[in-house]
Amino acid sequence: MKRIVLLGLVCFALFGCGEKKVTEEMLVGDWECTRTRQKADWENGLFQDYSTPVNQGKVPIVYTKENHNLFVKLHFSDRKVKVDFKTLNEEFSINSDDRKMTRYNKLEYISDDEFKSTSEISMTFADSQYNRKIKTLMHCTRIK
Template identity: 30%
Template sequence: MKNLIFLCCLASITLVSCNKKVYRFTDESLAGQWSCNRIEYQASWVNNKFADYVQTSNVTKGQLIFKYENNQLFALKNSQWIKGSILTEYNNLPIVEDDGRSIRIKNEYLENQTKNTVNLVEEHTYLIKDTRYNKLNSKSKLVIACIKIASK
């Protein structure tokens, strides 16, 4: 099971690092208005491995608005500016929790980055250590695909 965790982490890092000519966002470059689509995916456990992701929800449209002031990024949420950093949250460092019976892995990262596009991705994997209950293993992915429509 530890090998599986290691391979999941290694695959995440490899997939991100192999991408050619990736635009690297800074908090300052995120400032502006973004039109986004939220899409959810699920992968089933088949033949002792996860199948490919399948889209499980309709596309939901929305907007994100950021501003950059005093060397800090702010997001507009419920008519209030909230300080934070997308780059800190979506850092591609998996969080692994092992309670002895199961393993939970959470990973948040950015993909498909260009100056005016970005996908915010959140993946969750749940693995049962007892192979009799492998059918309960699950894997989900939330993608928020955004296009910049105005700079601030």
């Protein structure tokens, strides 16, 4: 009997405590997101450390799901925009002869009613005066 109970506890520890992640279903609903932005300047052939975060205020966001498609509606438009959920958690690069662009997005689960989103984009050009690196952080809480 003790072995069965011990085996049950081990199984619960291994399978019942998995790391929670942000899912499409979790995103559906109304959110209030606090947004901050940082930039890194280009000096001596390298991006420097990010500047102090600049608070850009609170932004209402609405996610809906229709016909197995995820849509987002931002505060400045009545239009719903289709979102590929995979792009909210990926790294993407484009290279050409005179430029390189890298984009990194990550969703971080906090609770069923709270998540963080990090988006970072860097652009480097043959003419380095146009090089840019920007990080946007959003901390979102479900509106009930």
